[in-house]
Amino acid sequence: MAVTTLDISMSLDSFIAGPNQTVEEPLGEGGLQLHEWIFGLASWRERHGQSGGVTNADSEVLQESVEAAGAVVMGRRMFSGGSGPWESDPNADGWWGDNPPFRVPVFVLTSHPRDTAVMEGGTTFTFVTDGCRAALEQARSAAGDKDVSIAGGANAIQQFLEAGLIDELQIHIAPILLGGGVRLFEEVPPVELRRTRVIDSPAATHLTFEIAD
Amino acid sequence: MAVTTLDISMSLDSFIAGPNQTVEEPLGEGGLQLHEWIFGLASWRERHGQSGGVTNADSEVLQESVEAAGAVVMGRRMFSGGSGPWESDPNADGWWGDNPPFRVPVFVLTSHPRDTAVMEGGTTFTFVTDGCRAALEQARSAAGDKDVSIAGGANAIQQFLEAGLIDELQIHIAPILLGGGVRLFEEVPPVELRRTRVIDSPAATHLTFEIAD
Numbered sequence: 001m002a003v004t005t006l007d008i009s010m011s012l013d014s015f016i017a018g019p020n021q022t023v024e025e026p027l028g029e030g031g032l033q034l035h036e037w038i039f040g041l042a043s044w045r046e047r048h049g050q051s052g053g054v055t056n057a058d059s060e061v062l063q064e065s066v067e068a069a070g071a072v073v074m075g076r077r078m079f080s081g082g083s084g085p086w087e088s089d090p091n092a093d094g095w096w097g098d099n100p101p102f103r104v105p106v107f108v109l110t111s112h113p114r115d116t117a118v119m120e121g122g123t124t125f126t127f128v129t130d131g132c133r134a135a136l137e138q139a140r141s142a143a144g145d146k147d148v149s150i151a152g153g154a155n156a157i158q159q160f161l162e163a164g165l166i167d168e169l170q171i172h173i174a175p176i177l178l179g180g181g182v183r184l185f186e187e188v189p190p191v192e193l194r195r196t197r198v199i200d201s202p203a204a205t206h207l208t209f210e211i212a213d
Numbered sequence: 214m215a216v217t218t219l220d221i222s223m224s225l226d227s228f229i230a231g232p233n234q235t236v237e238e239p240l241g242e243g244g245l246q247l248h249e250w251i252f253g254l255a256s257w258r259e260r261h262g263q264s265g266g267v268t269n270a271d272s273e274v275l276q277e278s279v280e281a282a283g284a285v286v287m288g289r290r291m292f293s294g295g296s297g298p299w300e301s302d303p304n305a306d307g308w309w310g311d312n313p314p315f316r317v318p319v320f321v322l323t324s325h326p327r328d329t330a331v332m333e334g335g336t337t338f339t340f341v342t343d344g345c346r347a348a349l350e351q352a353r354s355a356a357g358d359k360d361v362s363i364a365g366g367a368n369a370i371q372q373f374l375e376a377g378l379i380d381e382l383q384i385h386i387a388p389i390l391l392g393g394g395v396r397l398f399e400e401v402p403p404v405e406l407r408r409t410r411v412i413d414s415p416a417a418t419h420l421t422f423e424i425a426d
Contacts, residue, residue: 012384012406012422013398014227030403161390171225175406175422177374177398185226185390190243193225193388198418200411205420209225209388 003167006150007065009034011178019180026081028181034174037204057201070146071139072102075156076110105142107135109156132159154182161188169209216380219363220278222247224391232393239294241394247387250416270414283359284352285315288369289323318355320348322369345372367395374401382422
């Protein structure tokens with residue numbers, strides 16, 4: 001059965017971006033280290049036209065996530081790259097480049113309507129202005145029998161948890177204390193979880209949880 | 214070689230106590246669930262004069278922690294049980310009862326000098342008023358060739374990380390979002406870690422990290 005998964009990398013101290021985010025450094029100081037478990041993989045590098053890299057437990061986790069997701073939902077700040085150009089220009093492009101890594105329909109929560117952007121490689125950005133339930137409905141429809149992945153940021157995640165719309169959490173814990181930045185879980189409701197899987201490599205510990213009934 | 218280990222249970226959203234701590238509920242709402250992986254163990258129950266319980270991967274982790282620690286360091290609030298009686302009476306007893314679970318010398322960081330308290334079962338509480346380095350020195354001396362365990366709370370941990378005095382982190386992640394309370398890592402410096410071990414059970418995921426050089 002298709003599920004709605006929160007799929008995100010965080011530091012051991014629960015940050016999904018480091019302190020002092022800027023347009024040049026949208027993940028904040030040290031924030032790139034959250035995703036190092038991905039950048040070194042042969043499969044990731046091949047997908048991005050680079051050679052080399054390693055194949056390990058992380059490769060399987062990433063491949064599985066990529067194959068499972070039929071659509072992605074994200075918040076406005078995750079699309080635009082922090083508090084960047086959109087603060088002054090709500091029609092500015094996102095920071096994902098011409099060929100974003102999603103390669104499936106992406107639904108962006110925003111209060112500013114704009115036309116769907118069709119990118120290279122299969123990614124489309126559709127802007128949803130009527131809330132997280134509506135975004136999830138559109139994403140589910142686009143995903144068919146595949147899963148919907150909630151990719152962040154913190155504010156979007158808080159909305160989805162608050163509305164009880166997430167079935168599963170897939171948390172990739174990077175071995176680092178960032179010491180500040182954007183918390184993954186900020187003002188979320190209390191939720192009991194059932195840990196269903198642990199996969200680990202030196203670069204990340206991948207924990208899967210279901211929401212307990 | 215003896216090491217200084219931060220050994221603590223946290224929720225997936227990085228809280229070591231839930232919201233609304235009171236004298237009656239010093240771990241806050243939902244906070245007891247952080248330690249459920251311990252309370253159900255046969256070894257824990259036997260130690261506390263109760264029968265029954267299970268033996269699983271968690272038992273080994275707990276036994277190992279107990280055997281490794283020759284001394285414990287904790288902050289004042291962890292000794293007194295949140296912002297309880299000590300707010301009005303700095304000589305009030307801690308909330309650990311007559312027979313605390315540590316059974317080794319415990320060094321409490323405080324600004325208020327008082328006499329060492331000798332409890333049943335091998336626990337002593339020694340109150341250290343000249344900072345975390347002094348407390349660690351006394352704890353190391355008391356521990357001999359065993360490890361020193363830094364048990365919390367958040368403020369003590371922040372001091373030890375800031376001073377670079379921790380060698381190893383042993384984090385027990387409970388499968389729950391508490392949604393609020395006391396953060397484990399609050400205003401700590403950025404620290405790169407090396408994940409050295411993962412042990413898991415349905416009740417907790419035990420992650421061990423060394424501080425990377």
